[in-house]
Amino acid sequence: xxxxxxRGEALFDIFNNFGMLIVCFLTIYPIWYVLVNAFNxxxxxxxxxxxxxxxxxSFENFSAVFQSSGIxxxxxxxxxxxxxxxxxxxxxxxxxxxAFSRKGLIGGKFYILLGTITMFFGGxxxxxxxxxxxLNMLDSFLVYIIPFMFSFFDLIIFMTFFREIPDGLEEAAKxxxxxxxxxxxxxxxxxxxxxxATIALFHGVFQWNDYFTGVLYIxxxxxxxxxxxxxxxxxxxxxxxxxxxxxxxxxxxxTSQSIKMATMVVTTAPIVFVYPFLQRYFVxxxxxxxxxx
Amino acid sequence: xxxxxxxDSDTGVGSPMEPSVRNEKxxxxxxxxxxxxxxxxxxxxxLLGIAWMIVFNYIPMYGIIIxxxxxxxxxxxxxxxxxxxxxxxxxxxxxxxxxVMRNTLGISLLKLFIGxxxxxxxxxxxxEIRSVRYKRTIQTISYLPHxxxxxxxxxILMTWLADIGIINNILLxxxxxxxxxTYLAEPKYFWGIIITSDIWKELGWSAIIxxxxxxxxxxxxxxxxxxxxxxxxxxxWYITLPSIKSTISILFILAVSGVLNSxxxxxxxxxxxxxESASNVIDIFVYHTGIQNGRYSYAQAVSxxxxxxxxxxxxIANKVTKKLNDTSLF
Numbered sequence: 001x002x003x004x005x006x007r008g009e010a011l012f013d014i015f016n017n018f019g020m021l022i023v024c025f026l027t028i029y030p031i032w033y034v035l036v037n038a039f040n041x042x043x044x045x046x047x048x049x050x051x052x053x054x055x056x057x058s059f060e061n062f063s064a065v066f067q068s069s070g071i072x073x074x075x076x077x078x079x080x081x082x083x084x085x086x087x088x089x090x091x092x093x094x095x096x097x098x099a100f101s102r103k104g105l106i107g108g109k110f111y112i113l114l115g116t117i118t119m120f121f122g123g124x125x126x127x128x129x130x131x132x133x134x135l136n137m138l139d140s141f142l143v144y145i146i147p148f149m150f151s152f153f154d155l156i157i158f159m160t161f162f163r164e165i166p167d168g169l170e171e172a173a174k175x176x177x178x179x180x181x182x183x184x185x186x187x188x189x190x191x192x193x194x195x196x197a198t199i200a201l202f203h204g205v206f207q208w209n210d211y212f213t214g215v216l217y218i219x220x221x222x223x224x225x226x227x228x229x230x231x232x233x234x235x236x237x238x239x240x241x242x243x244x245x246x247x248x249x250x251x252x253x254x255t256s257q258s259i260k261m262a263t264m265v266v267t268t269a270p271i272v273f274v275y276p277f278l279q280r281y282f283v284x285x286x287x288x289x290x291x292x293x
Numbered sequence: 294x295x296x297x298x299x300x301d302s303d304t305g306v307g308s309p310m311e312p313s314v315r316n317e318k319x320x321x322x323x324x325x326x327x328x329x330x331x332x333x334x335x336x337x338x339x340l341l342g343i344a345w346m347i348v349f350n351y352i353p354m355y356g357i358i359i360x361x362x363x364x365x366x367x368x369x370x371x372x373x374x375x376x377x378x379x380x381x382x383x384x385x386x387x388x389x390x391x392x393v394m395r396n397t398l399g400i401s402l403l404k405l406f407i408g409x410x411x412x413x414x415x416x417x418x419x420x421e422i423r424s425v426r427y428k429r430t431i432q433t434i435s436y437l438p439h440x441x442x443x444x445x446x447x448x449i450l451m452t453w454l455a456d457i458g459i460i461n462n463i464l465l466x467x468x469x470x471x472x473x474x475t476y477l478a479e480p481k482y483f484w485g486i487i488i489t490s491d492i493w494k495e496l497g498w499s500a501i502i503x504x505x506x507x508x509x510x511x512x513x514x515x516x517x518x519x520x521x522x523x524x525x526x527x528x529x530w531y532i533t534l535p536s537i538k539s540t541i542s543i544l545f546i547l548a549v550s551g552v553l554n555s556x557x558x559x560x561x562x563x564x565x566x567x568x569e570s571a572s573n574v575i576d577i578f579v580y581h582t583g584i585q586n587g588r589y590s591y592a593q594a595v596s597x598x599x600x601x602x603x604x605x606x607x608x609i610a611n612k613v614t615k616k617l618n619d620t621s622l623f
Binding site for chain 2 (some may be wrong): 008012013016017019021023024026027028029030031033034048051092094095096098099100102104105106107108114115118120121122123124125126127128129130131147148150155178180181184205208209210211212215216218226227230231233234257260261264267268271272275276281
């Protein structure tokens with residue numbers, strides 16, 4: 001780019017760069033605000049005015065969070081449902097996608113038609129709730145896993161990828177006497193890591209962030225994930241309950257507001273940390289999805 | 294397909310079959326079974342998926358019929374008595390009907406007219422950033438909020454919009470207002486809060502598809518236009534925008550068909566009894582009457598009404614964009 005720029009162009013660049021800087025600031029700042037308030041002494045934060053940097057730096061809020069049995073149980077549920085949910089979702093959806101992607105599968109076209117219909121029509125929340133109730137999955141950990149173990153949209157992304165795998169790989173395995181299960185597990189899955197990472201990331205974010213499943217199907221407080229816990233604190237303003245669960249030993253400087261901020265940071269941190277590393281996968285995944293969709 | 298698998302079905306009915314034909318038929322069937330047997334493992338994998346879809350997609354579809362019945366939780370769907378269009382009539386004469394429709398359409402149309410074009414504009418201007426590194430950094434930052442949950446964003450918003458929150462502090466300091474406002478307690482601010490926070494969360498993420506479409510435009514087009522003396526805005530308007538027209542159309546069809554899909558996760562977090570007159574949308578109404586108050590049949594009728602409108606909208610949008618610029622979903 002050794003072209004000479006006209007004055008108008010230079011002016012445009014300045015404004016454009018500046019505009020983008022503002023967009024970035026507006027995006028980052030609300031997150032930053034929560035962070036500095038979470039690291040500030042709770043009582044002191046009540047006075048307000050903490051915008052850029054903690055005024056009274058403190059770890060008290062976080063130690064209160066980590067000592068609260070309610071928060072820690074909910075965290076455990078979130079981690080468990082994310083790990084188990086992602087593993088089963090990826091494995092099951094990939095398995096079905098592998099079968100659907102084979103040429104000459106008897107009934108294959110009909111199967112895909114059945115799936116495509118589900119992308120445009122659905123029963124809605126009421127019949128789904130009644131179904132979950134009939135399946136005895138209310139107040140059960142399984143409700144986080146089984147209703148979400150399959151997605152036809154993800155199946156399409158998998159199928160697109162599997163069709164690109166050269167036939168030679170499979171044929172070689174077949175000659176060695178492998179059946180379809182071991183071809184799927186030992187040949188197809190290992191070469192499909194990019195698409196697995198994409199789907200795992202999307203589903204992982206869904207599992208981590210989903211609060212409504214916990215609101216709708218779970219009554220037992222020991223089974224609710226952290227997002228549902230936070231929803232109850234945030235939307236139903238029951239933050240006093242949050243304080244009640246903090247053992248008496250914690251110093252009095254922690255307030256319900258500051259502990260809420262700290263919980264929000266703890267809840268969001270894992271996503272923010274893995275996010276830069278997995279970025280290239282989801283951009284690629286969006287592309288595959290959008291071309292097909 | 295079935296005809297290829299059973300060519301015998303084409304043989305003339307009534308005419309006595311030649312022994313050779315019958316043999317061939319037998320052979321074909323044998324071949325078909327042998328093929329099925331050969332792919333038995335694949336069939337098991339496929340049928341496990343089909344079984345899941347029957348349970349979690351098709352059984353709920355059957356459940357739609359409770360909209361025409363008086364369903365009671367102690368009996369099964371089949372046993373419930375039919376009531377015809379009773380629930381639909383009740384909904385149309387319900388006092389909440391106008392409120393719910395106004396809120397749903399109001400929020401959705403605002404999202405369509407403001408939330409839909411903004412990512413396109415953002416993508417166009419981001420594309421004009423010269424430094425690749427800077428561009429990538431902006432992109433990374435811009436789609437971070439997409440990965441945060443509405444509960445977290447709701448928590449942030451409530452802190453900011455509280456009467457001692459940052460928004461009131463700024464506006465008071467600038468003397469725009471004289472007294473702090475509790476924004477979430479007043480219905481008139483609700484739509485604005487919903488639209489703004491939605492844009493904040495999804496702007497960068499929605500722009501990804503447009504940026505990808507832009508990156509596939511041939512650079513020669515831009516070079517040619519530079520020689521012709523086109524400026525930056527002219528290039529945007531005459532080259533970039535027309536080149537991503539089909540992407541815009543497809544996403545527009547999808548956006549229109551989702552017009553009644555107000556963002557449930559978002560509204561459930563931000564709604565409260567004080568702003569209810571502006572926050573009660575179809576999905577929230579269905580959740581309240583159905584799940585919380587146990588009026589399953591009535592809620593299902595409302596939900597079905599919504600799905601039917603959504604499908605009609607999808608078909609209309611598809612047809613219109615097809616006429617206008619030859620792109621369509623199907």
